[in-house]
Amino acid sequence: DQQVKQNSPSLSVQEGRISILNCDYTNSMFDYFLWYKKYPAEGPTFLISISSIKDKNEDGRFTVFLNKSAKHLSLHIVPSQPGDSAVYFCAASGSGTYKYIFGTGTRLKVLA
Amino acid sequence: KAGVTQTPRYLIKTRGQQVTLSCSPISGHRSVSWYQQTPGQGLQFLFEYFSETQRNKGNFPGRFSGRQFSNSRSEMNVSTLELGDSALYLCASSLSSPNQPQHFGDGTRLSIL
Numbered sequence: 618d619q620q621v622k623q624n625s626p627s628l629s630v631q632e633g634r635i636s637i638l639n640c641d642y643t644n645s646m647f648d649y650f651l652w653y654k655k656y657p658a659e660g661p662t663f664l665i666s667i668s669s670i671k672d673k674n675e676d677g678r679f680t681v682f683l684n685k686s687a688k689h690l691s692l693h694i695v696p697s698q699p700g701d702s703a704v705y706f707c708a709a710s711g712s713g714t715y716k717y718i719f720g721t722g723t724r725l726k727v728l729a
Numbered sequence: 730k731a732g733v734t735q736t737p738r739y740l741i742k743t744r745g746q747q748v749t750l751s752c753s754p755i756s757g758h759r760s761v762s763w764y765q766q767t768p769g770q771g772l773q774f775l776f777e778y779f780s781e782t783q784r785n786k787g788n789f790p791g792r793f794s795g796r797q798f799s800n801s802r803s804e805m806n807v808s809t810l811e812l813g814d815s816a817l818y819l820c821a822s823s824l825s826s827p828n829q830p831q832h833f834g835d836g837t838r839l840s841i842l
Contacts, residue, residue: 660833721771
């Protein structure tokens with residue numbers, strides 16, 4: 618049972634435009650959500666997180682939106698840069714569990 | 730500040746052997762988690778340790794085990810290796826308070842022949 622789903626395996630975007638990566642979850646007990654970026658031969662790098670008490674969190678070019686009623690979150694990257702080309706994973710955690718469930722990832726390619 | 734360190738980076742084993750992977754967390758981080766990454770499967774949670782105790786466990790067979798030492802360093806052991814165990818094994822550490830991001834090492838690439 619895939620509790621965290623990233624339905625788009627890949628996404629291509631022109632440099633300077635907005636990249637929108639989507640993630641859906643099924644477990645209503647999740648209350649903390651994160652996005653990671655992963656380059657080949659490296660471990661995932663933490664990008665941004667959001668708690669369920671918020672619906673938006675912003676950090677520079679990265680903004681995460683959370684829609685609890687739809688059990689959906691998205692990561693917006695504006696403007697997209699070639700260096701953003703990587704695999705992006707969303708993850709979720711339930712209250713106090715310290716257990717993180719990851720999606721299968723979306724490969725983002727930013728075209729120069 | 731040093732990141733999460735995993736050793737070795739690459740490992741080749743044959744079926745039936747056993748293997749031990751090591752992880753040194755970020756200084757001050759007491760929670761250590763292990764994940765298996767295979768193509769198309771994302772990161773599958775193996776287990777999480779805190780204060781030398783396994784606090785969470787994923788859905789992996791008993792051949793996969795781990796432990797944590799008093800200095801928070803952790804090891805993962807896989808016994809009776811199978812071809813399907815070929816994967817990237819990632820370790821992540823975090824502070825022990827709730828809603829803290831995990832920080833990952835670069836992983837150990839395990840290949841089973």
